[in-house]
Amino acid sequence: MDETEKKFQELLARVSEYNPNADTDGIRKAWEFAKLAHGEGKRPSGELWLSHVIKVAVLLASWKLDTAAIMAAILHDTVFAGAAKSEDLEKEFNPGVLMLIRGVTQIDNLTLGAGKKEEFVENLRKLILVIARDIRVILLRLADRLENLKTLWELPAAQALDKAQETLEIYAPLAERLGIGTVKGELEDLAFPYAHPEDYKWIVKESKPYFGRAEKSIQTMRRKLLKLLAQENLRAQIQGRKKHLYSLWKKLNRPEIGRDFSKIYDIIALRILVPDVPGCYTALGVVHQAYKPVPHLGISDFIAQPKPNGYQSIHTRVFGPGGEVVEVQIRTYEMHAHAEYGVAAHWGYAEAKSQGLSNERLEKGVLVERDKLSWMRELVKWQKEMTDSEEFLKAIKFDALSHRIFVFSPKGDVFDLPAGATPIDFAFAVHTDLGRQLGGVKVDGKIVPLDFCLTSGQVVEILKVKAPRAPSPDWLNFVTTRTARQEVKKYLRKAGQKA
Ligand code: MN
Secondary structure (H helix, E strand, O other): OOOOHHHHHHHHHHHHHHHOOOOOHHHHHHHHHHHHHHHOOEEEOOOOOOHHHHHHHHHHHOOOOHHHHHHHHHOOOOOOOOOOOHHHHHHHOOOOHHHHHHHHHHEEEEOOOOHHHHHHHHHHHHHHHHHOOOHHHHOOOOOOHHHHHOHHHHOHHHHHHHHHHHHHHHHHHHHHHHHOOOHHHHHHHHHHHHOHHHHHHHHHHHHHHHHHHHHHHHHHHHHHHHHHHHHOOOOOEEEEEOOHHHHHHHOOOOOOOOOOOOOOOOOEEEEEEEHHHHHHHHHEEEEHHHEEEOOOOOOEEEOOOOOOOOOOEEEEEEOOOOOOOOEEEEEHHHHHHHHHHHHHHHHHHHHHOOOOOEEEEEEEEOOOHHHHHHHHHHHHHHHHHHHHHHHHHOOOOOOOOOOEOOOEOOOHHHEEEEOOHHHHHHHHHHHHHHHHOOEEEEEOOOEEEOOOOOOOOOOOEEEEEOOOOOOOHHHHOOOOOOHHHHHHHHHHHHHHHHH
């Protein structure tokens, strides 16, 4: 058996482990298809395409994604880089898998790093629309980017720089927004040397002694705390977490730090993982008894008050064994999984929690609707911040984005409407029949009038009446979309003919 075949078997074993209901025949079929399409084809780096797609699939498996996502990962480059035609794909695979591949390809074609600013805004908007439909699309995109960054040297320098910048400007913040901490840090550190080569060299050299010293005190503290926590009957794990180089560099460049390493307290942090929330506070007490908290730096309790992206943890700064400041982070195992894998963790947890569910639903990966809505609203907010923060975008006030809004159906489907759109526009955008059955409207759970002006991120629920209702001529005074206008006019014309 050759190397890629072996890796594929490992992938299958891994998927079956977290998802006993996985459609292994489907995954095998995707693999056979990819083998035909890629053959012995190699990337400029000399790596086999087949080996690349397996690596992307393995990453998705480490996030415990479902069969469709694993299949899409195996197939994602068969048309772009292999001998397959889109028609072949469409014949062989189901719409769920095809939708994921299409989504990833769509995003691939959006250049976000360079180009005209108006284009950037417009493309960012498209990106949000594509990924808001299905979170797996962006997880697949991030996994692919992560793998591609590892061989960025295979590209001409200018192109590598573009990819690195795009990663730092778009994909890493996006990963952070979605709460996928591990991916964010890795993406940044892989892109760092290409985007800022001189600074990268500088920080690798300068940070070495600091990492070395911090490592020593962390080991001393770890041994002592493990003993004390055991005395409290806490089943705890303690890890040392090294700060990623890119985020260290960013922090060093803050004016109040002024490139002074001694002002960085979390170059290595101590991370304590415990089974439950009361355990977190017990652990905090243990830490503070062993090592005095630093008065003016204080405690941040993100368990009582989670960060906007859902991050939960208690952070405290204490004086370590040598008198130096050390950051200690305390959280439950579940909070840890969410901090590391964010939205991806929903799949795994939902699965674990849903043992009573049918095989079919399990296989789909059960995403709680409310969670789905909350991450999509995060996307809308993120996209606003992205464009707001850019100085140049202020210049073009009436850009593509400010002309459009995103709103959600109660099921979490996203709709893209012109600014000023009303619930009537929304109803007709969903379906013409829905427009005709319009009884009332709830926005974010509250009843609103029909001429209500919708804004991005809102959830719009149309309350249906049984019998179709005649649109009122008044509606023409405030609807904004062509579809709604035409439908209303059409109805009024017909009604006029009858009368
Ligand atoms: Mn790829």
